[in-house]
Amino acid sequence: MSNRVKLRVPFAFDNEKQLYDPQAAEKGKHYFCPACQDTVILRKGEIKTAHFAHKTSETCNQETILHKTAKQLIVQVISDWKLGKTDPPILRRSCEICRKSVDQPLPDKVEYAVLEHRVTNGFVIDVALMVENEPAAAIEIRVTHAVDENKAKSLSIPFIEVEGQTVIKNPTVLEPIRDHFLSFTCGPCKKAKARFHVKVNNVAKQTDVELPNHYYRYGFCECWKCKREIIVFAWPKASEWDNSAPKVKPIPRTIQYRYSKTVSGKYWANTCPRCNSIQGDWFLFSDPDGPFFGIRCEKKFARCI
Ligand SMILES: [Zn+2]
Ligand SMILES: [Zn+2]
Ligand SMILES: [Zn+2]
Known part of the structure; x- marks a missing residue:
């Protein structure tokens, strides 16, 4: 690199090690590079925007300066x-x-x-x-x-x-x-979450469903058969086709290994605590109106909401 190449120094130290913006710096005062302590020159002209600079050196580079x-x-x-x-x-x-x-x-x-x-x-x-x-x-x-x-x-x-x-x-x-940093929830979401918890606890009590405190994620839906509001669960799966039982016990009583005509086979399904009918996975996860629409169970849940 040629010696004429100058390193741009966006802020420089004064004698007290305070960083100075070139706009606020005074001509005639001494300023230093915060990376290598080399003296910098203040360039404050009428054409160029004010900046500090120092000569190319072996001990300093643009990346270190930034x-x-x-x-x-x-x-x-x-x-x-x-x-x-x-x-x-x-x-x-x-x-x-x-x-x-x-x-x-x-x-x-x-x-x-x-x-x-x-x-x-x-x-x-x-x-x-x-x-x-x-x-x-x-x-x-x-x-x-x-x-x-x-x-x-x-x-x-x-x-x-x-x-x-x-x-x-x-x-x-x-x-x-x-x-x-620790996860952050905005004010409106915090309120919505609190409302959700009040409601979920009420529905859980009414339907005699025990709410797990981790691993399972829960949401509401209207049972397609009895048309009443119920709680349904989602849990981590290795893939969309993973048919193994949920790994954390006790398994909520409404998650049952049941035969479904739609898929003509048995799988771990959500059922209605009021009328006992199967709540299909397709509706729960893939229907835009479903409670877990867009949630991919292959990804580990951070926590249940
Ligand atoms: Zn430097
Ligand atoms: Zn939010
Ligand atoms: Zn039902």
Whole structure:
């Protein structure tokens, strides 16, 4: 590479290690590259937008600059917030039920952020969010490579991955490209879920069906025969054609190994607790009006709703 090639430095340190936006930087003051500490030049002309730059060097490159800058910016934004200078940074989450994106401020319990925190297994977290002096969550920055799978698997705390360039554009809104924080449910879905639970408990009582607390997922449908509302179950299957019994006992009494004329064979089917008729899988899973429409049982359920 020619020596004339300049590395662009989106934010630079001042003497106090505060990151400076080139727009806010003053001519004549000294600024440094957050990655290699090399002196940077402020370019503030009338034609080009203001930016910092430094000469190509063997110890620095564009990728490292972006990575380091993004990390430092997040730490700085959190520290400004904790000092009462700014509002809390926003975390953009997606509801696990309706997928709508919802902005949440970082929770108050986050006390501070640590740059490049080494965890016990040797991995280094880009930014650790500290609660009671322990890393409670991690923010990983992606510039060119996703988080190493081994690292992702061994991280014992929830983490999100954010894109370096996006952070540099706006460090106050963290938009995960990968979200392994605790699952998030939006307000309306939380309410709908609560209503669902009240209703499901009532119908369970009326029909004398015991509700399992894991493995099975449940929903409502109108029995095709007696036209009354009943609870039906879904459970994980190896494939669409998996005909083995549900693996978790006790199996709800309405799931029975029954002969179906429609499929001319026996299978583990939902039945009506009121009139005992089989509720066909096709209706339950493949009919747009069915309670489990679009749910693929081959995938493991995270939990029942
Ligand atoms: Zn540098
Ligand atoms: Zn939702
Ligand atoms: Zn019925």
